[in-house]
Every structure is written in C-alpha cells, then in structure tokens.
Amino acid sequence: MSIKPERFLKSLHDLRQFGSSGVGKGVVRPAFSDADIAARKWLADQIKDAGLTPHFDPVGNLFGLADGPSILLGSHSDSQPEGGWLDGALGVMAALEVARSSNVPVSVVSFQDEEGRFGVTTGSAIWSGNLPLTQADALCDHAGVPFAEARARMGDLAGDFVAPSRFTGYIEMHIEQGPTLDAEREQIGVVTEIVGIRDMKISFDGQQNHAGTTPMHLRRDAFQALSAFNTELGERFQNVVTPCTVWTIGHVSLHPNASSIVPGRVTFSMQWRDGDADRLTRMEGIVRTTAKEIASARGMEVSFGPLLGLEPVDMDTKLQSALAGAAEQIAPNKWRRMPSGALHDATNVAKLMPVAMLFVPSINGVSHAFEEDTDEADLVAGLRVLSGAVNTLF
Ligand code: GLV
Ligand code: MN
Ligand code: MN
Secondary structure (H helix, E strand, O other), rough: OOOHHHHHHHHHHHHHOEEEEEEEEEOOOOOOHHHHHHHHHHHHHHHHHHHOEEEEEOOOOOOEOOOOOOEEEEEEEEOOOOOOOOOOHHHHHHHHHHHOOOOEEEEEEEEEEOHHHHHHHHHHHHHOOOOHHHHHHHHHHHOOOOOHHHHOOOOEEEOOOOOOHHHEEEEEEEEOOOOOHHHHHHHHEEEEEEOOEEEEEEEOOOOOOEEEOOOHHHOOOOHHHHHHHHHHHHHHOOOOOOOOOOOEOOEEEEOOOOOOOOOEEEEEEEEEEEHHHHHHHHHHHHHHHHHHHHHOOOOOEEEEOOOEEEEEEEHHHHHHHHHHHHHHHHHOOOOEEEEEEOOOOOHOOOOOOEEEEEOOOOOOHHOOOOOOOOOOHHHHHHHHHHHHHHOOOO
C-alpha cells in the first residue's frame, strides 16, 4: 500500500472544521474546549477506521494502538487560543496516513494540551514522568480553572496510561513555525535538537486607587511596575543571552483594568527559552532579582508561581539519519538539519524512547496565528519523507 496524499490533505482540512475561527484557515481549539473534545472523538473514529485501537489515557492523550511493538508517530490536536490549522494537527494526520498505508506496525498519538493552557506540553509531560500528575492537577489556566477539573470533562473516555515499552521510537512531523525553510526555499528540516524552556507567573501587588486624585509620587501602580520590570529585565539580560535566546511576556492580567483606576495588581506570564540549560538558570536568577528589586523600590509585593520547564534535548542520531536519507531522496538539495526553537511533545517523549522530528516550511515564518499556512506540496513532501523514513527503519 502507498500513501494517498489527497486522503491526507482531506483529513487535515476535515480536522480544521473543529473550532474553525472563520478567519483564514485558523482554529480556536484549546485543550479540553468543546471543539477539542469533539475533534478527539472524531479522531478516535478515524483511528478505528485505520485499523488501530483508539485509547484515551487519564489526561486526554489519544493513542491509536497497533498490535505488538510499533513505532509511534504523532503530535497534538489542541491549539493556541488563536491558532493555525497545522500546528500539531499536521503531525497527527500525517501519522494516521502513514499508519493507514505502511507495511510496518505504526501507532499514532495526539497529545493533550501541548499548547500549554495549563502547563508546558502538559499531556506528554505527564505521560513521560516529567510532570507528576498531582502537581499537574493543581495547575490553573489564566481563568483559574484547575487542570483536574478540565480533564474530568473527558473522564468518561479515560482508560489507563499506555505503557511506553510498546513503542520502539517516536517521530513527530511539524511545521517549522519560523522563517528559515521558507526564506531558503527549502522543503524539509531534519531536527537536531529542541531548545529548553522556563515559564512562570509573576504578580506585583500595590495599591488600587483613584486615577484623578492620587499624586504620581504616592502611587503603587502595578502596570508601572510591570513596565519598569520589562525594561530593566531586557537590560540585565544583555550580558547573558545570545541572538538565539528569546523571552516573552505574553499574557497580562491587570486588575481591575479600568481607565480611571490606578491598577493595584498585575499577574503576568514570564517565559524564556534557550538551548543551554545553564543559561536558562542564570536567566531565572535575573528574573527573580529584578522583580524583587522593582517591587521593593515601589513599596509593592512580588510573588512567583510554580516554575515550569523542560530541558534542551538532542534528537536520536539513528532516527535522524533515516529522516535525512528520505529527505535526500524526496527533496534533494532542498533540506537541511536545524534546531527547533519551538517546544514539542518530542522533548518529553525523549525521556522514554529514541525520538526525532522533521519540519516543513511555514509561509513567511508565521505560526501561533490564524494566518499560519504551508504550501500543500510541502505538506505532501513532508508526508513522503516521514513515510519513507519509517519504512527504512524495519
Ligand atoms: C509550542 O507551541 C511552543 O510554544 O513552542
Ligand atoms: Mn505544535
Ligand atoms: Mn504551538
């Protein structure tokens, strides 16, 4: 049997109907939302039709299990609050197409909450042992909903955790989500390593007050503290970071968020990423010291939420070679080896078995946005490389 590109593309377009944003091909399908749960139930039917056994674990990870030992392929089907149609979905639907058409045993997975509504790659982090379930259950999303409450929404579907020993390795196909392949007009990236990440919530508490009567020098304004923190942090990072290091304050909750009130409290996400674990630790020290000094200089309190993180990981050399060999056949002179600046479930799975990843280009390097897209010819080239690599492994 050979892969059927039309069937693969149709299944990808079918999946984007769940949580369709109505803007371009974008999707709104965060973990455990109605759209996410409906998509997972639909995927379970697709898995069954492909001749695999669908299996939900206690945290919403959906497996399609082959009989006996198999290679595991997949990614995630949840999205960012404003997400693209391919981030995660591509790896899951490519996995399913390879499982349908391969002569070797292939299992499929769609991990839950890769996009971090609750943590960082939550579902695969729990499965791999990187995040204890009791700790995960206490994590809350930005609206204060605990993970335990969210996963209970899928409780009626849940079986046991799947034994990782069923699988001989894991390969994840994904869009690059950055500009390199698109800019170089290349079709395939064979991933060498995935960067590490640290992520936590920080709060500044000051004094909520009247915006007309409170003199500037008496204010303990949470927004002003955040603004000063952001500027100071950028300056203090300069001696520590490289051009590859990134940091982001992506979610800010200002209280009470009203034009005529000096804000008394702000809680915000603080995330930083780098390929060097020591650098991540040095940056943590700077984050904490800067926040404490900013708070103390303004007569405010600072508090830190739990620090979540994943270490940088290298991809398995044998699996990388299989992908590189297939890339050279399918896209000669149009592929490269490259690191991943985005996080992936593969990071967690690397704790359990050999893992590798391949990328296809993202048009204009855009992702985590409704505009995210990839030429269909590149999607199909990636599918062919994945399928070719899997078939050389046995
Ligand atoms: C995963 O989506 C990431 O944030 O890198
Ligand atoms: Mn992803
Ligand atoms: Mn993502």
